[in-house]
Amino acid sequence: MAPPAYQNQVQTQSTPPPAGQEVTLAGGEGTEVLAEGAAADNDAAIARDHALRDALRKAVEQGVGTFVNSETRVQNYQLLSDKVYSQASGYVSSYKVVAEGPDAGLYRVTIRAKVKLDRLEDDLAAIGILLEEQGRPRLMVVVKEVPKDDILAVTDRMLETEQFETMIIDAFQSRGFPVVDAATVRQNLQKDQLRKILEGDNQAATLLGTRSGAEVVVAGGLSASNERRPAPYTSAPTDFYKVRLSARAVNVASAEVLGATALTIEVPFSADAARKQAADSAGTELVARILRGWKRHQVTTQLHCDNADYAKVQKLRAEVLAKVRGVKSVVQRDLSGSLALLEIVSETSTQEVLDDLGTKNLAVPFEIKGISGNRIDIKFTDGPSGPGR
Numbered sequence: 519m520a521p522p523a524y525q526n527q528v529q530t531q532s533t534p535p536p537a538g539q540e541v542t543l544a545g546g547e548g549t550e551v552l553a554e555g556a557a558a559d560n561d562a563a564i565a566r567d568h569a570l571r572d573a574l575r576k577a578v579e580q581g582v583g584t585f586v587n588s589e590t591r592v593q594n595y596q597l598l599s600d601k602v603y604s605q606a607s608g609y610v611s612s613y614k615v616v617a618e619g620p621d622a623g624l625y626r627v628t629i630r631a632k633v634k635l636d637r638l639e640d641d642l643a644a645i646g647i648l649l650e651e652q653g654r655p656r657l658m659v660v661v662k663e664v665p666k667d668d669i670l671a672v673t674d675r676m677l678e679t680e681q682f683e684t685m686i687i688d689a690f691q692s693r694g695f696p697v698v699d700a701a702t703v704r705q706n707l708q709k710d711q712l713r714k715i716l717e718g719d720n721q722a723a724t725l726l727g728t729r730s731g732a733e734v735v736v737a738g739g740l741s742a743s744n745e746r747r748p749a750p751y752t753s754a755p756t757d758f759y760k761v762r763l764s765a766r767a768v769n770v771a772s773a774e775v776l777g778a779t780a781l782t783i784e785v786p787f788s789a790d791a792a793r794k795q796a797a798d799s800a801g802t803e804l805v806a807r808i809l810r811g812w813k814r815h816q817v818t819t820q821l822h823c824d825n826a827d828y829a830k831v832q833k834l835r836a837e838v839l840a841k842v843r844g845v846k847s848v849v850q851r852d853l854s855g856s857l858a859l860l861e862i863v864s865e866t867s868t869q870e871v872l873d874d875l876g877t878k879n880l881a882v883p884f885e886i887k888g889i890s891g892n893r894i895d896i897k898f899t900d901g902p903s904g905p906g907r
Contacts, residue, residue, distance in 0.1 A: 548611040548632030549584075553577035556624045565625035566618065571606070574613070577631040578606040581638045586647055587866060594647055601645050602638070609638050639809065646694040648809050655733030655892070658698035659686045660707070660715055660726065661765055664739045672713045677704060682740060682793050686765075689801025690736070698732045706730045720766075720773045727770035733892065734776065736804060738765030740796065742789065749786055759792040760784040767804050771820040771893045772861070777807020817892070819862040819871050820851075823884070824897040826858035830882055834898075835860060837880040842871060868892045 555572030557565045582591060582598065591598065602609075613631035620626075642648050649655075661683050662676045679700040687697050706729040714722035715737045727735040740763040749756040766778040781803075783796040821838075823831065835848045844866035852859040864871055872894055876886055887895040 548634045549581070550630060550632050551577050551580045552616075552628065552630055553580060554626060554628045556621075556626045559620050559623055559625040562620070562625060566627060569618070569625050569627040570615070570629070573627050573629045574606040574610055574631065575603050577613070577629065577633055578603060578609045578638070581609060581633040581635055582642065584635060585639055585642055587870075589870065590647065590650070590867075594650070597645065597647070602641060609634050639806075643693060643805065643809050649694050654696055656698055656731060657690055657695045657734045657736060657767075658703055658727060658730055658732035659683050659690070660703065660712070660723070660735060660737045661686050661763075662712065662716060662739055664716065664741060672709045672716070674709070676712060677707050677709065679704065682797060685794055685797035686736065686801060689797050690805065693801070693805050695805075698730050702730050720768050720775065723768045724770045724773045727768070731890075733770050733890065734808065735768045735770060736765055737768060738763065740764070740793075742793070744789065756786050758784055758786050759789040761792045761796040763796045763800055765800055765804065767808050769818075769892070772818060774818075777804050779803045779807075817864050817867055819864065819868040820893045821860040821862055822893060822895045823858040823860065824887070824895070825856050826853065826898055827856070828853060830898045831858045831860065833882045834880065834884070837878075837882055838862060838875075841878045841880060842874040844870065868894065 553573045553576035555569040555574070555576055557568035557572060559565045579591075582602065586594075611632045611634055613629045615627060616630050617628040618626065639648075661680075662672075663680055663682055664676075683700075691697055703726075706726055711722050711726060715726065716739050723735040723737045727733070740761055742759070742761050744757055744759045746755050746757050748754065749758075761783045762781075763783075764778075764780045767776040768774070769776055779800050781796060781799055783792050783799065785792045785795060823834070831850060831853060835850060838845055838848050838860075842862075842864070844864045845862055846865065847863045849861045849863075850858070851861050862871055868889070872886070872889055875894070875896070883899045884896045885899055887897055889895070
């Protein structure tokens with residue numbers, strides 16, 4: 519994209535540097551974008567300052583657009599303005615003015631800016647916008663402490679909520695995730711099922727998640743040990759506590775692993791401190807991986823269809839591809855008896871897919887039975903299609 523053709527002049531009396539000079543704001547790398555800002559040209563120096571600030575904001579708005587869709591941005595405009603756009607220069611590592619000048623009563627400044635998307639993603643997660651776009655899916659945690667190298671030794675004690683699980687739950691809740699309560703997990707968890715989950719069986723994890731009303735299951739195991747040895751810089755014997763943790767986040771609707779982590783933490787003096795540090799580190803890494811898997815260009819919605827047959831499924835598949843906004847592909851995953859599963863990959867959220875299914879008057883008749891996270895349930899009918907019909 520070429521910069522505008524208005525004059526490339528320099529206003530030396532204004533604070534922004536002249537065109538072509540790179541300005542470092544926060545240091546570090548970033549993703550380069552081209553953005554234009556404008557301000558009323560009542561005073562050239564003041565207008566140039568305001569236009570530059572507007573251009574920096576527009577650059578950050580483009581960065582936000584890589585994580586959330588336009589509808590989410592509109593719905594959260596005030597929140598984004600208060601929390602993100604108001605500190606736009608903090609997300610821009612550097613910029614160059616590539617064109618500037620008066621134009622029809624406005625002063626325009628075009629910049630080539632490097633936007634720090636990693637920091638932007640972290641802050642969008644911290645204020646809950648990325649979670650909100652996904653419909654605030656519920657998460658459940660099944661991370662058990664097991665005897666070293668013996669995950670088959672599942673006991674009744676392990677069916678209870680353990681201290682380390684509570685630490686993991688706190689790590690996710692502090693980042694805005696709604697979490698299934700411990701009583702629901704205990705009610706649905708069985709020893710054979712837990713053994714399979716600890717062995718890495720994602721189907722067992724998704725079954726537990728479905729029964730418990732969760733859209734994401736964080737599952738894994740940890741082992742703990744301690745050793746007494748001299749600490750660095752002293753000959754005094756000290757207890758060192760080591761925690762090894764392996765955990766994964768599983769999408770309940772698809773059994774897809776959204777992210778995984780494996781880490782070892784060792785600290786002196788306190789076993790609880792080692793566990794807490796491991797929980798925080800695992801929570802931070804898994805949150806980042808889960809959110810990256812939820813970027814709007816990779817939203818996967820599972821459409822579970824009742825009263826289905828091959829002809830109905832193929833007709834619906836063609837209709838969704840042709841009429842539902844933002845859909846990139848529709849894949850038939852299963853057709854067993856009267857039940858079918860379609861997987862819709864779209865640039866829009868599951869809620870937006872649902873809205874279009876209910877309002878686009880698709881040729882194949884069906885009724886919408888429900889939605890849970892990224893799962894939509896419908897039933898083919900013999901009458902007109904649409905919500906509740």
